[in-house]
Amino acid sequence: MRSRSAILFATLSAYTVGLFLLDLAVGAVRIPLDDVWAALTGGDCPQATAKIVLNIRLIKAIVALLAGAALSVSGLQMQTLFRNPLAGPYVLGISSGASLGVA
Known part of the structure; x- marks a missing residue:
């Protein structure tokens, strides 16, 4: 079971890096x-x-990764x-509060 988790983690990490570069x-x-x-790499x-790449897309991609991580942690x-x-x-009324803020 432990090796299955390690393989899954490695696969998802490689997938994340590939999508980041894409x-x-x-x-x-x-x-x-x-x-x-x-x-x-400075080549x-x-x-x-x-x-x-460095001034526009890298910042956008890093913010997307951080926002996704923050949303997953908040859900957890x-x-x-x-x-x-x-x-x-x-359950906490977060959606109702967001609706009030938009209104």
Whole structure:
């Protein structure tokens, strides 16, 4: 059972890294993965490509990873608090408060 968890963790980690690099490569200007890797490691790539990757797309991708991690941790905490695997934001009234804030 322990090796199955390790294999699953390794697979999901590799999948996350692959999607992270794909997020850096795909956009309004398509950048080849070789240039993305060169921009990240300080290799030889066009200066415009390095600026696009480092100043725009890298920040966006890191924020997306952090937001996803924060949402998953908040869901875990809510399920742990109520000891209910189906607990959602409606239990605490978070959705109602958000609706009031929007109104």
